[in-house]
Amino acid sequence: MALNTVDETAEGLSLRQSHPRYGEKVIRIILFAAAFVSIVTTFGILISLLIPSIEFFLEVPITDFLFGTTWTPLFNDGEFGVLPLLSGTIVITVIAIAVAIPLGLGASIYLSEYASSRVRKVLKPTLEVLAGIPTVVFGFFALEFLTQLVLIKIFPGIEVFNALSAGLIMGIMIIPTIASLSEDAMAAVPSGLRDGAYALGSTKRQTAMKVVIPAALSGIVAAFVLGISRAIGETMIVTIAAGLQPQLSFNPLIGMQTMTSYIAAAGSGDLATGSIEYKSIFAVGMLLFILTFVMNIFSIRLVRRFRQAYQ
Amino acid sequence: MNNNGDITMQLDHALSPRGATIPLEVNDPVFTLDDVSVFYGDYEAIRNVTLPIGKNEITAFIGPSGCGKSTLLRSFNRMNDLIIGSHLKGVVAYHGTDIYGPDVDPIEVRRKVGMVFQKPNVFPKSIYENVAYGPKVNGAKGNLDDVVEECLTRAALWNEVKDDLKKSAYALSGGQQQRLVIARCIAVKPEVILMDEPCASLDPIATAKIEDLMVELANDYTIVIVTHNMQQAARVSDRTAFFTAELDDNEVRHGRLVEFGRTRELFSSPGDSRTEDYISGRFG
Numbered sequence: 368m369a370l371n372t373v374d375e376t377a378e379g380l381s382l383r384q385s386h387p388r389y390g391e392k393v394i395r396i397i398l399f400a401a402a403f404v405s406i407v408t409t410f411g412i413l414i415s416l417l418i419p420s421i422e423f424f425l426e427v428p429i430t431d432f433l434f435g436t437t438w439t440p441l442f443n444d445g446e447f448g449v450l451p452l453l454s455g456t457i458v459i460t461v462i463a464i465a466v467a468i469p470l471g472l473g474a475s476i477y478l479s480e481y482a483s484s485r486v487r488k489v490l491k492p493t494l495e496v497l498a499g500i501p502t503v504v505f506g507f508f509a510l511e512f513l514t515q516l517v518l519i520k521i522f523p524g525i526e527v528f529n530a531l532s533a534g535l536i537m538g539i540m541i542i543p544t545i546a547s548l549s550e551d552a553m554a555a556v557p558s559g560l561r562d563g564a565y566a567l568g569s570t571k572r573q574t575a576m577k578v579v580i581p582a583a584l585s586g587i588v589a590a591f592v593l594g595i596s597r598a599i600g601e602t603m604i605v606t607i608a609a610g611l612q613p614q615l616s617f618n619p620l621i622g623m624q625t626m627t628s629y630i631a632a633a634g635s636g637d638l639a640t641g642s643i644e645y646k647s648i649f650a651v652g653m654l655l656f657i658l659t660f661v662m663n664i665f666s667i668r669l670v671r672r673f674r675q676a677y678q
Numbered sequence: 679m680n681n682n683g684d685i686t687m688q689l690d691h692a693l694s695p696r697g698a699t700i701p702l703e704v705n706d707p708v709f710t711l712d713d714v715s716v717f718y719g720d721y722e723a724i725r726n727v728t729l730p731i732g733k734n735e736i737t738a739f740i741g742p743s744g745c746g747k748s749t750l751l752r753s754f755n756r757m758n759d760l761i762i763g764s765h766l767k768g769v770v771a772y773h774g775t776d777i778y779g780p781d782v783d784p785i786e787v788r789r790k791v792g793m794v795f796q797k798p799n800v801f802p803k804s805i806y807e808n809v810a811y812g813p814k815v816n817g818a819k820g821n822l823d824d825v826v827e828e829c830l831t832r833a834a835l836w837n838e839v840k841d842d843l844k845k846s847a848y849a850l851s852g853g854q855q856q857r858l859v860i861a862r863c864i865a866v867k868p869e870v871i872l873m874d875e876p877c878a879s880l881d882p883i884a885t886a887k888i889e890d891l892m893v894e895l896a897n898d899y900t901i902v903i904v905t906h907n908m909q910q911a912a913r914v915s916d917r918t919a920f921f922t923a924e925l926d927d928n929e930v931r932h933g934r935l936v937e938f939g940r941t942r943e944l945f946s947s948p949g950d951s952r953t954e955d956y957i958s959g960r961f962g
Contacts, residue, residue, distance in 0.1 A: 484762070562760070562795060563801065564811075565760060565788060566755060566757060566788055566792060567788065567792070567863070568786070568816055569815045581802055582801070
């Protein structure tokens with residue numbers, strides 16, 4: 368015999384929702400809208416880049432753009448080979464990373480593993496102040512101080528506008544990003560792992576290098592990638608300190624133009640809307656977008672692979 | 679005020695049941711603690727412990743939470759050094775050498791005195807690399823395959839992992855991870871293994887395996903284990919030290935050693951009513 372589980376005639380005990388919960392729905396919609404804005408903006412940027420870019424490539428063959436070695440869009444018979452801008456971006460980014468990764472990682476290891484909590488409390492905010500300095504200030508510092516007072520004494524042939532000073536200062540600008548995020552990643556490593564390492568007779572250095580850093584690697588790689596992205600996208604320092612001369616070269620002592628500084632310089636000029644020069648801004652912007660996009664995808668994969676290996 | 683404090687200290691000392699705290703003589707002690715107190719800043723976590731640790735014996739530390747037994751355990755390999763503000767009074771002698779002496783390198787101490795923790799803290803590396811870590815940081819060169827196999831075998835884990843040595847240690851179960859930690863510990867060739875509640879996060883079957891392993895390892899190693907599990911202490915240990923937390927005459931809470939003796943005797947006829955209350959489950 369089945370148990371009489373449901374009494375259809377039961378009265379008095381109501382488990383129905385007693386009043387509508389409008390608040391829940393409103394909050395849900397507001398929060399969704401907040402998330403949606405960034406997606407819409409991304410697509411908006413993509414479309415606004417895409418249309419003028421396509422128009423640009425109808426006039427300039429894409430192979431000329433990607434493999435051309437001369438960038439003279441403002442000449443009457445201008446050439447649109449993007450390699451000089453690309454080489455400028457690469458040279459300056461590489462210099463910046465060569466400064467920022469060792470110093471940033473070193474600072475984060477010091478803060479996380481060596482510094483006393485009192486030193487850390489002072490040092491970390493101080494370092495983060497560096498991230499708050501406007502890039503235009505960094506740009507003038509590179510041009511007026513680093514180039515003219517320091518670099519010119521070491522490299523007498525250096526040009527006033529040069530890739531080296533822009534790259535070095537950009538590296539210093541990125542240090543706090545890398546140091547702070549790497550330090551967060553290392554601080555998140557469970558203290559049990561450190562105890563385990565010390566209990567096996569590890570020194571401080573061995574504990575940091577062989578246990579803490581490998582355990583924090585996904586966060587550290589993410590910090591590097593963010594730093595590199597900032598270097599590629601940085602505009603003001605290069606516009607001020609590296610000059611506006613597109614040159615296909617890997618010599619850091621001469622002036623160079625990057626993709627970003629071309630966009631800034633051309634965009635602030637008086638180019639006629641719809642002209643080929645005007646559209647070239649969007650083509651360069653598109654390339655920049657694709658480069659950083661590919662790098663982000665690559666880094667997400669990298670981080671995921673480390674996570675799989677370590678969890 | 680100062681005088682008062684001194685007088686109370688002396689009284690406290692004189693009134694403490696010396697008969698219960700005078701340690702049993704052990705043959706060939708590896709460690710001898712003489713009047714050891716450990717402080718975190720001003721807080722005295724454990725006070726005036728005098729205790730020997732016998733060679734190739736399992737010594738269990740039992741007692742309610744906050745009685746300082748883990749703190750005391752961490753003073754055997756100077757792990758408390760890593761906690762800022764901690765310091766120790768008294769003498770922790772390892773084969774007659776004070777390990778808190780001026781010429782002692784804590785890293786060397788930890789190579790002789792290994793430690794297994796409550797939560798299995800395997801490194802984010804492969805099973806093989808976990809075991810090889812200790813020998814590597816201690817300067818071992820060349821092929822460590824034999825060491826890894828030997829240590830995993832000794833930790834009763836080899837048969838379960840021999841085909842997966844390259845896999846991440848995180849892929850193992852909690853009990854396997856704890857045995858891996860033991861294998862990693864013995865790879866450094868310590869003389870003493872400290873275990874801080876090694877089975878606290880394990881199920882009964884994994885616990886039983888670790889307990890069997892401990893008894894087996896005691897043939898070659900000296901083991902000191904902190905446990906909340908009195909049955910565990912009764913099952914595996916040769917000697918037991920019972921600690922408790924109490925208030926002194928100034929109402930300051932601190933840990934004390936109440937009783938130390940052969941496990942069988944301590945559990946069957948405890949010499950102190952507090953021990954009896956604890957092991958019969960009346961408090962703690």
